[in-house]
Amino acid sequence: MLSRRTRIALAVLVVASLTFVILDLRGGEGPLSSARSAVSAVTGLLQRGAATVFSPVTSAGDWWSTWRNQAGQIAELRAENRELERAVRESASDRARADALDELLRVATAGRYRVLPAEVIAVGPAQDYAWTVTIDAGSLDGIEREMTVINGQGLVGRVLKVNQTTSTVVLLVDASAAVGGRVATTEEIGIVAGTGRQDSLDFQLLDPLAELVIGDSLVTFGSRGGRPYAPGIPIGEVVDITGTAGQLTRVATVRPFVDVSQLSIVGVVVRPPREDPRDSVLPPREEQQGQDEQQGQDEQAGDEANDDDANDDANDDANNEDANDDANNEEANVDDGASTEANTP
């Protein structure tokens, strides 16, 4: 069935193979090993060249499965990216919230107000002309009507209505709001009233002859029992005065410390302080602040200098001890160690 040529060819190949096997099994140097090394030298070279050419493809690793999974991997990476972006955004907003709470804590601590923090969740539409907001704390949290609402900058307003879990706060800038104010430097009192505009309040001194200058700060005078307004809360700064001293209608325009368009974290004063905190809650004036800082730095520098002296003395002592107690090395080491520890601030 096979042609003659085929049979011959097969027979030659089988014989040749067997010959190779026999030759190789015989071992030692022979024609086969030299042929093999010659051939492998050539194929080796070819292999290296091919590997270089194909390396861009092969170095991509498992390229077939990579190619098939690209869509999946892209989706995975995108999801991961979204997750990370969200985390970054949230950390920024968390930081802003933490800062607002810190500020609130500073004011509450300075004035010894007991505050309940809350967050503004809704704002009345501008076309109602009413400056009212909803906060996310209500009667279940201990909020009652006519409680004072503050934030880290100063007076925000007072609680108008209370539901179980939310309350309505009427802001100080509302045209229906009025609060007793005291000038921080001269102790003069008067009435601060909202105008319905977010950046101005009216201040009318009770004593028309009282001295008032632009830049004076106002704090709340305080109501009986601390409601609706607890005492000592910063209200704002006098920016304009109309009329002269002695005139009956002498009204000052006051810029509130609180920016009502940026309200987020507020604090409801659930218990006013036992004593009027006077002016202690007001933010320090700028030039004073500068001086304070300067002074603080000087003091710090002085302290450091003293510390250095003390350290030097202590080290000297330790060295002396070392010198004296050469005989008892162990003890000296212990002493040294102890004095080093003591020196570490």
Place this chain on the structure above:
Amino acid sequence: MIVRQGLVIGIPLLLASIIQVTLLSRLGLPGATPDLLVVTVVAVALAMGPVQGAFAGFLAGAIIDVSPPSDTVVGVNSIVYLAIGFVAGYIVDNRDRTVFGMIVIVGLSCAAASLGTAIVDSILGSPRVLWDSVPLITLSSALYGALLAPAVVPFMEWLTKKLAPEVLLEG
């Protein structure tokens, strides 16, 4: 039937009121707050007719007046929105049912709402209305309303067609 129509009107209004006080009024846009509620009322009037528009206006005003943080006299917005809802549903005819006509009606309604509220509030003796800022509030309200209209009006029409087809006005 009536109950279902009430829900088709009421639920969007409730959502609109919540979006309005928690999102739109906190954006700090110049002038008025975008009056999504009035736009929704007018959308109901355009989709269903004057009676439903009036009902929607009444409901919307009641919602905004009683829900926090409102401190206005309850009923002021109800009266104003009711009138707007009725008039919008009454005057519209099929020739106005174009995108442009719709935007004009909604813009005018929003302006009328801010102006009407200011007038009624003043008549009732509210100390709050600042008449020198009323023009800005009115104009900006009309502008914001006109911008909201192309989204809200077709949505309300679609909702009516799906859920209360018996009252849909043919456009």
